[in-house]
Amino acid sequence: MLTATPIPMLADNYAWLLRDPETGTIAIVDPAETAPAHAILAQLGNRLDYILLTHHHNDHVGGADALAKHYNAVILGAAADAHRLPPLDCAVKDGDTIRLGAHTGTVIATPGHTIGHVSYFFPETPILCCGDTLFSLGCGRLFEGTPAMMFESLGKLASLPAETLLCCGHEYTEHNLAFALSLDPDNPRLLARRETVRQLRAAGQPTLPAKLGDEKQENPFLTAPDAASFAERRAARDRF
Numbered sequence: 543m544l545t546a547t548p549i550p551m552l553a554d555n556y557a558w559l560l561r562d563p564e565t566g567t568i569a570i571v572d573p574a575e576t577a578p579a580h581a582i583l584a585q586l587g588n589r590l591d592y593i594l595l596t597h598h599h600n601d602h603v604g605g606a607d608a609l610a611k612h613y614n615a616v617i618l619g620a621a622a623d624a625h626r627l628p629p630l631d632c633a634v635k636d637g638d639t640i641r642l643g644a645h646t647g648t649v650i651a652t653p654g655h656t657i658g659h660v661s662y663f664f665p666e667t668p669i670l671c672c673g674d675t676l677f678s679l680g681c682g683r684l685f686e687g688t689p690a691m692m693f694e695s696l697g698k699l700a701s702l703p704a705e706t707l708l709c710c711g712h713e714y715t716e717h718n719l720a721f722a723l724s725l726d727p728d729n730p731r732l733l734a735r736r737e738t739v740r741q742l743r744a745a746g747q748p749t750l751p752a753k754l755g756d757e758k759q760e761n762p763f764l765t766a767p768d769a770a771s772f773a774e775r776r777a778a779r780d781r782f
């Protein structure tokens with residue numbers, strides 16, 4: 543079974559280590575820098591097969607080129623953004639199938655945070671690497687896309703299986719939770735979540751991966767009934 547482990551990078555980024563234990567195949571999603579990746583790969587036989595990029599922001603691609611050269615790894619990223627990503631070995635688009643050892647994944651176009659943003663879904667575990675599209679209890683800022691575009695992208699992700707593990711690009715859960723509670727202060731699920739998040743953060747542990755089934759009930763951007771209320775919530779979150 544494919545496993546996903548967060549690798550903390552920069553101040554609050556996560557790259558994700560994807561590992562197929564049967565074949566030993568290893569991928570890293572969104573490496574912002576190299577040192578934390580080298581440290582974890584040194585414990586895994588100094589092997590890196592693939593680098594998967596969700597979007598072009600430097601806090602997601604900063605280490606990609608150097609890591610690819612060092613380990614002779616293949617870089618995958620959105621064809622639409624090839625001009626502003628590190629040099630791609632494999633340019634992907636919505637609906638493409640990708641191989642990771644014995645496992646296959648699907649590329650899902652999720653524009654909104656940026657126009658060329660893609661997410662990677664591996665149905666067997668299931669694992670979703672969603673970059674800066676969907677966060678635990680939040681979603682990415684609309685730097686390039688429209689609210690309607692992001693609402694549609696989130697809708698696509700919300701249709702994946704409830705047990706899907708969300709491997710998001712940032713540790714933003716605490717602040718997102720505070721915003722969610724500001725909209726719905728007595729929500730028992732959010733209050734329970736606050737305790738779990740507090741304990742994890744106090745112990746220096748990631749709050750991710752989150753479960754899509756929980757997010758569909760608790761994330762104010764997934765519970766927004768339509769694009770207009772989504773837009774309103776996103777604007778309010780920008781000011782929060």
Ligand code: ZN
Pocket residue numbers: 597599602655674
């Ligand atoms: Zn970003």
Ligand code: FE
Pocket residue numbers: 599601602674711712
């Ligand atoms: Fe980011």
